[in-house]
Structures are given as C-alpha cells and as structure tokens.
Amino acid sequence: MFKRMKKRIITGIAILAPIGITFYIFYFIMKFVAGILYPVVSKIEFFREYPVFANYLISFVIAIFILWFLGFTASSILGRAILKIVDRILEKAPFINKVYSTLRQIVEMVAMKKTAFKKVALIEYPRRGIKTLAFITGEFEITK
DSSP: HHHHHHHHHHHHHHHHHHHHHHHHHHHHHHHHHHHHHHHHHHHGGGGGGSOOHHHHHHHHHHHHHHHHHHHHTTSSSSHHHHHHHHHHHHHSTHHHHHHHHHHHHHHIIIITTTSSSOOOEEOOOSSSEEEEEEEEEOOOOOOO
16 A cells, blocks of 8 residues: 555656746746846836836846847847857957857757757766766768
8 A cells, every 4th residue: 555655656746846847947047037137127116116026027028028139139130240240259258268159059059950969878988887878969970
C-alpha cells in the first residue's frame, strides 16, 4: 500500500513540478523586466493611484512594447545598418568582444535555427573513462 502511495506522490510531483517551475520562471522574468521600468512608472502621478502590482504589470507591458519596437526597428534597412555599426564596435572592444561574440553565437544558434541541435550524444572526453554530453549540430565524413 505504501509503495503504491509513494509512486502516486512521485507521479504527482513529476506532473506538478514543470508547471510550478514554468510559472516561477515567468514570474521571475516578469518581475525582473518590470523592475527595470517600475521606478519610472511609479514616479508618474497618474500611476501612483494604482496598486503596486498594477504598476509592475504596466511596466512589464511597456518593456514588452519596447522590445517589440526594437525588433521592428532592427528589421528595417536603417536598423540593420545601425546594428552592423554597433556590431563592429563591440567586436573591436577588448574583453567585451569575447563576451559579445560568444553570446551572439549562442543566441543565433538557439533562437534563429530551429534545428541547431539535432541530437544529444554521450562521448568520451576530455580523456578515457570520462563521459561528457555533446550536442550534434551537423555531420561530416572524414576520408583518409
């Protein structure tokens, strides 16, 4: 009886955990993004009448609009030209270029390409006896 009960509890946790974690991550992202604009919104007299949660929600909506506008602008001809200039500047800046180029490659690989990671493999690396997870992004044949 206790085995069955334990199994059902673990099953319930396995079902509830992804849902709870998803809501927690969404709450954290919303709070972080809204927290950036909250000091500005809370100083506007019109919004002082609303409760704190409403101000956070308004800040979040404004932040989402700003991100949409940046994406819209970046997809125009002028926006692409400006992005190329900023890209060149950041690529030439010492130390910043390493962080920027790495983050840019990760974002391009994950966000732009839907088939960036085709499979997961377990390989022997960095030495014999040690296994490491690897992502297969493409295949090629080595000929001798």
